[in-house]
Amino acid sequence: MTAGAGTIAALFVAGVMGAFGALPAHAPPQLPPDAAIDAGRWRVQPVRAYVSHAKIYGVLLKPGQKALVLEADMTNRTAQSDKAYFDVFQPQGLVLADRQPMIALTRDSTLTPELHPGMTERMAYVWALAGDTAVPPSIGFGITSEIFKPRDNLYGMPGWFNPYRLGTVTMPVADRPATDAQGGS
């Protein structure tokens, strides 16, 4: 009897202390592609995805490369201008030439400008791909979010920490031939 109570107590304490965090977690959910998503400091709304074979939004490609482009409306949800949007989107199931995308403002092809609080801007994420990469007709983009801590544990400063996978948005991917000059400048 006492041993049973002790076992239950041990399981309870272990559960409270997070010992079951190593169990397989629930897969991040599929997020609807036609709704705005609150992902930490950003509110994102994916607009379209396509493969470009030519220079796009001022991003030059090496010879033989093509680019996976995701355009999204981004809004800064914080109280000050910020540019920490590099890891928000991550395409899944593709071999990327470079994991880090080039990110351009579609308005005038400025690379990685700061986005200001409450001002929605359309941004283009451009990932370089090897020219012979097979691109499926639709790609899931993992969305990474962060949590806000009013005080961090080192300095007691407010900040955004602990990135986690919020979910996945699946977008159809069109193929845009090199002759289409739209968007380049």
Add this chain to the structure above:
Amino acid sequence: MKIRVLGNLAILAATVALSYGMQVTKPHYADLTAPVPIDGAMGQSVPARSFDVRLDKVVFARQLKTSQFGQQRLLTTGGLWAVVTTSLTATATSTTVADGTWQGPTGLRYHQTERLGYRQDMPPHGVDPGLDKTGLFVFEVPPDQIQGAKLLVAARRFGPLDAQARISLDGVRTGPDGQPADILPQYDLDAPQPGSTPQGKP
């Protein structure tokens, strides 16, 4: 004996209460190392530690014309462009003034734009003692963040315990809806500016 025990308990309770009070009212590290604000108004020379700044003029425009690498560019924005003209001078030694921030009425902070690229008249401004220098700060702000806004000018973005001039934009004429009275359709950064009559001055 009983009185002594009660006294000890009272002292213990008082100590706990005092310690708890001190813990919850402990200043934030960010506040302890924050820049030191120096408040001022438009058209008035505001003495920060290493430089003096005077806000002369604020112009609002829907589009900004600039040239970069010999090419004309027309920059659009989702809000308004605010071109702030300041007059800067160093106090004791040559230095730079690099950070301008537009603080809206609710405390939202809009950093100076990064879309202009390098320009001679954009921050960082090199300033020298005794020499007035015109320094521009350009912001993208939504129209509802203009009335009651402040311009924050500091030598650098992260300057703990350094001075930060906070100039209230009280001389900006706004309409009844809080929008600025004059909005230019286009502002040319390269056009020679006429001898100005600064706003906010009689």
